[in-house]
Amino acid sequence: MTQFSTRNISMMMDLYEMTMANGYFAHHETQPRVIFDIFYRKNPDEGGFAIFAGLEQMIEYVENMHFTEEDIAYFESLNLFSGEFLAYLKDFHFSGDIYAFPEGTVMYPNEPCVTVVAPLIDAQLVETALLALVNHQSLIATKTSRIVRAADGRAVSDFGARRAHNMDAAVYGARAAYIAGAVGTATVLAGQKFNIPVSGTMAHSWVMFYQDEYTAFKKYAEVYPDATVLLVDTYDVIHSGIPAAIRVAKEVLEPMGKRLKGIRIDSGDLAYLSKKVRKMLDEAGLEDCKIVVSNSLDEYTITSILRQGGQIDAFGVGERLITAKSDPVFGAVYKIAAVEYEGRYVPRIKVSEAVEKITNPGFKRVYRIYGEEGYAVADLIAGFDEVVDMSKPYRYVDPEKPWKNRFFENCTVKELQQLVVKDGKRVQPKRDLEEIRAYVKQQLDKEIWQEEQRFENPHKHYLDMSPDYYEMKMSLLHDLRG
């Protein structure tokens, strides 16, 4: 299971991280500690939330980060860096702390899912790799969750490897999809690496290799009598594929005491065909034969097929899941929030013409606030050292309506970030994928309002602030204006 870590992932960075690090090295004998937050600004597909994924790989990356002699020689060849700095890199290891949401947490825009507290150079060098890891898996987990919700209890499997953006995208995409509720993947390497259930039967090439469809199906059933799922759309689903499949069920499987497990349709009008096929199978006494469909599916086509009464037991979802086709960029960013000065963290804020791009400054904590029924009513940002006590009414500020006097009453609270890396080393046990998957499901079943889960115009989750935190942010903005 070491393929990921034996690759040269340490060099996965933007060059500017090195030019900045070399500059910091030149100007500062000891590197002050700084705080960077990772957060995103907009939910994919105009949805109500995203699912935080990729944390295990982020931890693996920072724990293994180092530069080989070959790496140093490459940097030297660029003629950009001082000899002292390159010597320093030889023994470089990431020595900072990382706070993060548990993997699988439902997250919202503008709250830090990950916070890096580290010496300046350490914090700067991990920027691009951390972002690529969180962006990719959160993108696919969020997209898959939408597809799984659209399937409304029916199985969704990842069939996307061939259209993934190269091998990592297939493998870590399958991982993210499984976290978010896919029942499995077709990608063998993902199955092997992460113990995800794998499935797969035949391609059109199997059917086309043999002289006719019946022979092809028969040959398959003879080898896999307990797992016969037949691809019925190579020539003509209704006039050829299904009749041949029924004949195999009767002539090959039944004499062996076996049942035809399923058929798959990979083209055509899936709503129409599935209804027609269901009727044909039922009339042949194959009521237990499952109907699997695939071909350019996503949450929108699945919703439409089911609304038309499509008779479908399972969806194989490929390219639109593994590339998140309708919105393939997850835009998490890495922004400096504070700089250590004389033993304390001085907040930094990035202003912008666009109000929504102003960052949330300082060392802070993120809380999820739950109402009496257990549903999350808001998230809350407060200073790192503030006490957030919900045992009595708690006054908070809605930054979009700061003039209002608002209170959380009869609420419970959970802090979302946990310390996962301390002085460069993992301090939380590696979490099992099944546990992460169950955590996602539990949140969507019991904690996240249906109004946030719908696709059209979902409810916007509140991101509130403690009064002190809000005051601090406003005073920074006032100072900058001056």
Add this chain to the structure above:
Amino acid sequence: MTQFSTRNISMMMDLYEMTMANGYFAHHETQPRVIFDIFYRKNPDEGGFAIFAGLEQMIEYVENMHFTEEDIAYFESLNLFSGEFLAYLKDFHFSGDIYAFPEGTVMYPNEPCVTVVAPLIDAQLVETALLALVNHQSLIATKTSRIVRAADGRAVSDFGARRAHNMDAAVYGARAAYIAGAVGTATVLAGQKFNIPVSGTMAHSWVMFYQDEYTAFKKYAEVYPDATVLLVDTYDVIHSGIPAAIRVAKEVLEPMGKRLKGIRIDSGDLAYLSKKVRKMLDEAGLEDCKIVVSNSLDEYTITSILRQGGQIDAFGVGERLITAKSDPVFGAVYKIAAVEYEGRYVPRIKVSEAVEKITNPGFKRVYRIYGEEGYAVADLIAGFDEVVDMSKPYRYVDPEKPWKNRFFENCTVKELQQLVVKDGKRVQPKRDLEEIRAYVKQQLDKEIWQEEQRFENPHKHYLDMSPDYYEMKMSLLHDLRG
């Protein structure tokens, strides 16, 4: 440079390849040879063509394909495969032949860019990996070529790693972008692995780390006096960033005899700001200071900015390049074209309700036909053993208008596929990336009509057929109808 090959890329497959292979193994003592074609059906972004990329990685993959004991143990744990088949896998190596277009070839829908001629099991097992490799790099090369064309001679650099679909997507995406005309990348690992020029200066965090913008710029210029490019949009481009940059040029660089190399704008109205900034720089005597812009660019925004008179020297293009955001799925497929029977290849055809999904059957060759001015006027498919002689008028069939009597006259012809892998081993030297990049440029400059290169409603390249090949295809369709 072995990171790619030391990873377990052999397990990058869909499970159905294994279930089919195990089935073929059970039914056939010797595996007949088969022919599979890789082709795609639709140009991305409604463009006129695509750029074939990823071939080097495809060759590396088939040459290194093998299964470790750990892999075999994993397959055994699935309880799907026979002991004999698993024993066979222990010594499995890909033993087939591969014909392919030279990497960087401009390609069109429905012509095979890659053809695999191999024993049935070998041909089946490589399906998903080959597709993922060709789909990803062709996607990014095709997209980048569009962006480079929009930039109209100005430099385009890949800045996308953080939004790539994981690490491979960043690294091999940078490779594909460079092939297609990007001048370089910010991704260090891609620079190191493929000797691509790298660039990068500073992030907003550098500016925010210091107490003010002038100090941040000064600190940078002191370390990089020969390569000072300043990011000027952290607070306010016009009122703060550019005045501070000009002050550094005058007070820090000029006394050292150095010039300010450039400034970068990463937000706001890039057309408006670049014009205003150009004027301010020129008035300060910094006519040689380059203006670099970034922030959600693609061929459409670049075209728009330039049409508005934007004063820009270089574009840093991130998420929309590295994810091919506007059309992130490259849909190449792997379809069986022929099966060996009694020493000859019997063609196979896949029919479909959709006429454009009917495959081109049989073992064949693809030719590019050039008119007298050197521009490619059409591509031509003919049988593998046919002679295509352009020294006299050559009759061909346009499959969309087969009733017409058409001839190529005074044309030259080039065969596009070359044998690159023979009996599982590379038989062409590894091609240098610079050579591939020059080949792309030469085609776009000299061989591909501007009418095919435009973004709106480009000319559709003809894919013609030899009369014999067309007859063969039609007779297969007639046979199937019967």
